[in-house]
Amino acid sequence: MKETPLDIVVLGLSLSSSWGNGHATTFRALLRSLAARGHRILFLERDVPWYAAHRDMPAPDFCRLEFYPDLQALQDQWSEAVENADAVIVGSYVPQGVAVGEWAQRTARGITAFYDIDTPVTLAKLRQGDTEYLSPELIPGYDLYLSFTGGPTLELLMQRYGSPAARPLYCSVDAEAYQPQEVPKRWDLSYLGTYSPDRQPVLERLLLEPARQAPDLRFVVAGPQYPAEIVWPDNVERLDHVPPSEHPAFYSASRYTLNVTRADMVAAGYSPSVRLFEAAACGAPVISDIWNGIETVLRPGEEIVLAEDAEDVLSVLRAPGAECRERMAQAARRRILAEHTAGHRAAELEAHLQEAMRRKAPAPGSSWAKPFPAVTEMQRELP
Template sequence: MREKPLDIVVLGLSLSSSWGNGHATTFRALLRSLAARGHRILFLERDVPWYAAHRDMPAPGFCRLELYPDLPTLQDRWAGAVESADAVIVGSYVPQGVAVGEWVQRTARGATAFYDIDTPVTLAKLRQGDTEYLSPELIPGYDAYLSFTGGPTLELLMQHYGSPAARPLYCSVDAEAYRPQDVPKRWDLSYLGTYSPDRQPVLERLLLEPARRAPDLRFVVAGPQYPADIAWPANVERLDHVPPAEHPAFYSASRYTLNVTRADMVAAGYSPSVRLFEAAACGAPVISDIWDGIETVLRPEEEIVLAADTEAVLSVLRDPDSGRQERIAQAARKRILSEHTAEHRAAELEAHLREALHRKAPARALAWAQPFPAVTATQRELP
């Protein structure tokens, strides 16, 4: 027996543009797999100039994408869709996110969820009284809080902030799009990520200083918004933007790639980044900074290398054991493909939404548990 597919509305930061954000690639992989399970998805995105100038997916084939210019237009045009949807998901960093969330909670008859791709950053903002896209008052009104961070943070969301159901929903990787490429190795160590002031000291310690001390090795930092006054060593190549379609080739051209985590996420722990999953899926062995819970994602020294300082990075890059790199890469790719693909996350998301629906409207939810004959080849049995 299969349950009826869901009509889902997602209000997220961006689906159309991956420029300067990690939200788009996360949404693309997740929603593509969710659509493959038979669900119907409407994605509503605020039309803003910085994404309009860099749209690399203006017409996704797996869902309906609609842009809106402002909050009044969103409310006037899409109230019916939000009201009738089985589930409505609001993402972190949505412009005017508090007003959007209040409107969704007033309007939606189905389950509502907040999808936090930035949970530790969000909680740090709330502690500082910053309600850019979420307020403490909104949290109990969402039927589920879907968090990029697991571990103790989930209890904090429920016990302190009153969420009725905080559930982990880590990022994931599109296993079809992210796979090893047969390209020459261009760099000994790469890093892909938008500039962030709190990540920069770690990037300095784990990549720039190793580059200064090892002028014979090759490095690259890819991503936008880096200040013009950064003193890049001569052996560090700079790429302003690498489109998602080119990520597999970028990672495959790296002997090792670096994972650097934002300070709030290090403090919270249990916050793996999408870049970690994508790099591992492409067969690039990862050197990462250290935070609680990373061992629940990849086993240190077997599937990932942890480094606290410059010396640790240089030790890895100059390791005479030529087979270590390949062993770590293969083990990490196997682990990611068995536990952290978009298909895994889509199944988890569906389960969380159905759980919220059953809590909110038992009679309506039970009516959905009827045989559904129109089953596509890509649909999978529920876990």
């Protein structure tokens, strides 16, 4: 338990609904682990009909979740909480995110941070003049930029956009919720992900084309929002939505699962998907598209298979014996549990917040100043 628990307000896309987004599972795992470390968390979520109709966690037991109907209600009802928080974290894709960020920076007496679960997409938007949820002017005002993407992108955020501190905060996995299950193998290759136009060509190349060439093998694509005009091969099963509670069984029923990365994230590199961590934690061998930095997450050939085309995929699926597949799956699971659980991320976030608090700490005797434990304590070994 912390000597001084932090009061943290998070304004994120969604915590209540995992439908059509990867943010909810990321926030759930991270915030659950932060709460376990003693921190008090308030999550503020815009009440929108598409998530309201698909809420699979309306009342989390690890934080307080509140909904607001619009920007004015957010400001009217939650200004005091934002003002008094030790840290206020605004997430990417929050509706009216620029106005929300301006209000948070103007109101908060503690530190403010931007948690970008979509960093390469965000930067592509900024280059195009698209300020849907973040503007260039807002970045220097955040004390901390928490980035889904590591590598050279961090320097870009600081040098070109003026972030005082850009730090990596990859997605993670809830190691208790995502474990291998003893279920029959239903599919030779699975894919779990919401439809995205820039991912679809890769899905076509690495799953649909192999399915056409191998009618004796079984495939599945799970996730919402796929256009009705897509023609699915007969041996590709479609599941519109798999809730997080069923992810472990889904992955465990797959001989292999496919990781597909959005184009902007491939270009930036160092952008591992939450699905990559979750699948590996469930003991599903992963076949992935290729991007810079993937070797820093899982070792190609030992912990993950990298594929460029249908022939690469089919050579793996047709390989005889299960020994090699199981060895790779177990190696990947060990790596993820050693480096990429929500517990690891919570410790990293804690350290980043404390670093930002030290930079912003007012002079001794200021009424705002709060004591907080040293970073060495924050970064102690996980149990």
